[in-house]
Amino acid sequence: MVRSLKFSGLVLVNLAIAVIGTAILETGVWRMLPTSTVGAIVWKEITLSIVCAAFIGFFMWRTWRSSAAKWTWIPAALWFAFGYLSIAGNGGAWGRLSGFSSGSVLAVPDLRAFFAFTVPLIRTFSYSVGASISSVVYRPTVAPSDGC
Helix, strand or coil, X not given: CHHHHHHHHXXXXXXXXXXXXXXXXXXXXXXXXXXXXXXXXXXHHHHHHHHHHHHHHHHHHHHHCCHHHHHCHHHHHHHHHHHHHHHHCCCCHHHHHHCCCCCCCCCHHHHHHHHHHHHHHXXXXXXXXXXXXXXXXXXXXXXXXXXX
């Protein structure tokens, strides 16, 4: 029981790091890349979220070595599913969640749904992939026995 509570708490901590930490890191890079259209902003957000979250996830697993970092995407996937179900009745749910609606210009509800539901999923999934890669790269090594 205590072990599962500790694991759940670590998943929530990693979730906060994946979403908020990525936003903090992304802010510094965001200003260096100019964009002029809304579509370019969406692509820039997706790209920077993937790169920054994977970077943070890689080094967070290396620091803490907690398997909870690999499962951070689960709560975000549930949140995304909730978002899909809440938007599905209005039509065009995939367009709204992807940031690209069926119209030529993105409307405010489309961007709101994208940033509220899709961006956390992208960040946490990339964070988990970065942590998984780090766990493979930095496997604990076993010291060879000297036969004594």
